[in-house]
Amino acid sequence: MTITLKEDSETLDEVVVTGFGLAQKKATLTGAISSVGDEDISRSVASTASGALVGKIAGLNTRQVDGRPGASTTIQIRNMGTPLFVIDGIQSDEGQFNNLDFNDIESISVLKDASAAIYGVRAANGVVVVTTKKGKKNSKNTVAINTYYGWQTPSSFPKPADATTYITNYIQSETVQGKTDYTYSKEDYEKWKQGTEKGYVPFDWYDFIWETSPQYYVNANVSGGSDKINYYFSVGHLNQDAMIVNYGGFKRTNVQMNIDAQINERLKIGASMNGRIEERKNPGVPEPDDYWMPRFGTYRNLPTKRPYANDNPNYPTLTSSNAATNFAWLTYDLSGEYKNTWRVAQLQANAEYDIFDGLKAKAMVGYYLAYNVVNNQEYTYKLYGYDEATDTYPVIVENKNPWREREVGHKEELLSNVQLSYNKKFGEHSVSAIAGLEAVKRDTPHSWLHSIPTANSLHLIDYETMDTYNDYGNETQARLGWMFRGNYDYANKYLVEFSARYDGSWKFPPNHRWGFFPSASVGWRISEENFWKESKMSSIFSDFKLRGSYGLVGDDDLGDAYAAFDYMAGYNYKNGGSVIDGEYTIGSVPRGLPVTTLSWIKAKILDIGFDAAFLDNRLTGQFDFFRRHRTGLPASRYDVLLPSEVGFSLPKENLNSDVHMGYDAIVKWSDRINDFTYSIGGNVTYARFYDWEQYKPRFSNSWDVYRNSIDHRFGYVNWGLEAIGQFESWEEIATYPIDNDRQGNKTLRPGDIKYKDVNGDGVINSMDERPVGYREGATPVLNWGLNFAFGWKGFDLSFDLTGGALASWYQDYEQRNPFHDGGNNPQYYMEDTWHLADIWDADSELIKGTYPMLLIGNSSHSNYWNSTFWKKNVKYVKLRNLEFGYTLPKHIIQKVLISDLRFYVAGTNLFTITNIKGVDPESDQTNGLGYPTTRVINIGMNLKF
Known part of the structure; x- marks a missing residue:
């Protein structure tokens, strides 16, 4: 066996997209930016782009709380909230990103620190920059087909007792x-x-409701290019059935087109379009969440109840106190149909003109249109009993309140930017700069109709049967921002970057509308210094760079604390009313006190880190410490009360602040031994949230300060009792000196939970509660991932392990009471x-x-008080992806004009090791009845010719 050590220069030469179409070599980056390429993205059986990123990027926190068809994975950068998504230069939302066909994605860059400031007011939580695939110049026309077929089963759902x-x-x-x-x-x-x-x-409601369901996917794309023009065209379709029996599912068809043309020596133009049609369908069910009732019925229906009267499938019966829990009538024929359809198109056109050496002008315009229609109908229905004496099926429950609704809305967004860029090298000095203007305008008209049809077969909404029509109007949003970024690089050693945004938002009053948000970063590649190259360190470190950044990023997302035009006085029309002369007259109410001082949330972001490469770049690593301090969070001075006659409360102000702080790191080893290639990588993120300065009135005693003050404390603190064991015998209960149940221990039995008397007063009560656990229903404080890939003579094997810790799940409802x-x-x-x-x-x-x-x-017994007995500090490891493939030898397949042909078997969520029973550790449902994530086995093919 021969072992060959070969320098991997591609690692440092890798180009990373950093914003507005600009890219830098990884070696000269000064910001905390991570990236992932198409090979890692496509190595997944996820149905969404977010699912394909799980465990692959340091600083990217992920959590999939729901596995229903079309559901996405929640993405946060360093646990700071939903980031901004930018797709081919156009600012987009999480839904648009998740429903991209990830086979159309060339690369994803994650801007984690103040480098995100270049994108303006929506970038305070970081930015995910997506670049879709393009054809390559002077390349032959290539057709690629990627397809798979798979089987889905629930990865975890607590089975009810038999x-x-x-x-x-x-x-x-x-x-x-x-x-x-x-x-x-x-x-x-x-x-x-x-x-x-x-x-x-007995009846098994779990088996009656849940089943193994199929999913399939196919994508075909064509790409190529000449010296003047290059193109990429792709069509993909995904079909994912629900794991609930005959319950519909999710379908999505994607189209992606990119084209670039060199018109002459100076002018280059390009255009892109991505569109999709997606459909979600299931029976019409009398609940806001149609997927809830079957899951709820798994537990509400007892195993001693059966779905049909006398087991006759023509007569569904009442199985619990809630008629809707009988899954037997939750069918399209008996309960109706819900259908949610999106039609989405995103268009982009750009032009770039080379004015003279190093100076370029660029303009881009993007248009986004998303049209959504929801059609929902619930039928009348009957549930039956059985009279054995007469062999008849009398009606015991009848729903005579059908309804029909239609919701129509769309989002329309126009984005444009113009920019001048300069890039020039003078000896060992490199200078680059970009300056520009960006404008975004969004309209969101929306209306909703509801009727009570006279028969199930009437699907139209007639005026005579319509009881509700709500036109929510059209909210127009607008933002405008000036931007600048400059970079200086001396001899690839000393790196400096400065950027700034001057942003305006339609939300704020004119005197608070604009904000200036600068940031700066520096880098020092010590490995390029002569003293380093001449030392023994150079034989170990092939690259070493220190870097740091600090900046101010603005955010106009004030949540529910502020609505557009709240700074204006006046009236809300068509609100309330009274009877005048026997007729009901719709009235108006004052809008309340104008909000005249509320303005930007400001985030001060610090990042200090290093990048390192060892042993000829085969071992690479990155470490970052970060701290984001947000000020100006909206809050009310709720201890300052106006006279009740006024009828208003004081408006919110920029009063509160919080902090996110932690670290992330990534390490990867890649090498080749003859025909054997392998890479092993790992990443970890620790991100903790703190309430920093919160407006609170003065407290009257030390206990209130301890319990209610949240300044400089971990955020989302839960309070509860500390469980210290269980009573072992009646004798122990009889002699126990502490009142454990607040009733002199009269209700206790052996096995009941024993609590710590923290304050020593002999009684267990709220004064004994202390902070327990971590934030519930959120991404863990600690996330990590391990990635493995191996290849040998056409065979390839890869798998990803992901895990989390320092999160809490509270066992409640069906899982506790x-x-x-x-x-x-x-x-x-x-x-x-x-x-x-x-x-x-x-x-x-x-x-x-x-x-x-x-x-x-x-359920009100002391056993079920909030305590560490029921609050689980979650720890878990998941085998997120496993894929084994074989690529046929080229000398065989080229005979039939095929350039590449690969077959594979892949799985996701194949197993989970966790300290909680029956429930997915990423679930946010305390009852444990969340729609389970899917365990999937796929067989697939990649074909190229």
Whole structure:
């Protein structure tokens, strides 16, 4: 075996897009910018672009809380909130990014520090810059086809207890609570355990509702170019069925076109277009979230209930106190249909003119149009019983309140920018600069109609049956910004960058509308110094760079604290009303006190880091410490009260501040040993949020200061009791000196939770609560990823591990409360409680379990107080992606005019190791009933000719 060590110069020569079409070599970057190329992006079976990035970029925090068809992965940069997405120079939103066909993406750059300031007021949370694929000059025409077919199953969903486990716990509860007239007799119990006699056959609602479902994808693209023109054209289609039986799913068709032309020696023009049609469809269900009721029904319907009266599939029956939980009638035929369709197009045209050596002018205009139509209809329906004596099916529930609704809206955005750029090298001095103007205008008209049709078959909304029409009007948004960035580079050693934005936003009053936001960064490539090259360090470090940045970024996203034109006095029309002369007259109300001082949120961003390369660039690494301090967050002086006669409260002001602080790092080793290639990489991000200065009135005592003051503290603190064990015996309870349940311990049983008396007063109450856990329902404070790729003679194997820690999940509702709301609990829970050796004898031996004994109607007991027993500090590892492929030898496939042909098998979410049971660790649902993320196995092909 021969081992060859070869310098990897491509790592330092890699070009990274840094903003407004500009790019720099990675070696000369001074900002905290990470990038990923198309090979890493396409190595995923995710259905969205965000899902393809999981675990691959340091500083990029990801979390998939919902796995329904078409659902995306939440992306945050350093846990700072939703970033700005820029696609081929056009500012876009998260939905537009997620629904790109990621096979059309050439590269993604993530601007994590003040380098994002060049993009203006929407960039305070960082920027994700997407560059789509283009044809290459002087290249032959190439056709590529990428396709896969796969199978989806729930990666994790807590299965409800089976009939025997449920009835066992129910009988035990009645025994302990002294009931003699049992719901289930001993004879009934034995019949349910046998499960064969009619009327005593258990039903598995999980298997009835969930299934293995297919997904498939195909993309075809054509690219090429001459010395004057290059092009790329692509069409892709994704179809993803729901894992709920016969419940519809998600379809998306994408089109991408890019073309660039060199008109003459000085003038170059280009254009791009990406469009999509996407459709989500499922039965019409009487809930705001149509996917909720089947999941809820998994638990609300007991395993002793069956979906059809007398098991006749023509007669769905009532299975719980909530008629909608019976999945048997949640079908297109019986309950109606919901359909949500988006038609989206994004167009961009640009021209670049080379004025003279190094000086260029560029103009770009972009147009974005998204048209959305929601059609929803819920039918009347009937649920039936069965009369065995007459062999008839009487109606026991009838819904006579059908409805039909249509929602129509669209987003229309026009973006334009003009810029002058200069790039020139004078000996060892390199100078570059860009100055320009950017304008964005957005309109969002929206209307909603609702009617009560006279029959299920009437799908049109008639005027006579229409009971609601809401025209939400057209909100016009506008922003204008001047921008500048200058770079200086001496001998590839000393690097300086300065940038600035002068932005105006339509939101603010004229005297607060504009803001100036500068930033600067520096870099020092120590490895280029002579003293370094002449030292022993040069044999270890092939590159080493120190860098730092600091800047001010503005943000006009004030959330619900401020609406457009709140700075104006006046009236809100068509609001309220009264009866005048027997007729109801719609009235108007004053708008309230004008908001005249509220303005920009300002983010001061500091980043200090280094880039290093070792052993001829085969080992590379990057480390960054960051701190973002935001000031001017809107809040009210709620302790200052106006007289009630005024009828208003004081407007919000720029009062509060917060801090995000942490570090991120990435390391990667790449090498080749003869025909064997491999790379191993890892990244980690620690990002913690702090409430820094929050407006609070003066507190009257030290406890209130401790409990309610949040200055300079971890944000989103949860308070609860500290669980210190469980009572082991009746004797321990009888002699226990602390009032653990606030009732003299009269309600306690062995197995019940014991709490720490923090203040030593002998009673467990709110004064014993302390900060517990971390933020719930959010991306973990600590995220990490490991990426592996291997290749040998046409075979390739790659896999990604991702993980997180320092996040909390609170076990509640179905996952905690006994027989929650008359329904079921999880199997893992019910089979692992303290229980009686004989469920019919309250004095029989107690057998230990993890959880307290489940007692009917006992959810307010001290066992279920907020404590560390139920709040889980989540830790997890996921095998996010695994792919094995084989590329056929070229000397074989070229005979049939094929240049590349590869087959592969790939999977995602194949396993999870976590410290919580039954529930996906990324879920934000405390009841554990979130739509599960998908475990997918795909077989696919990549063909090029």
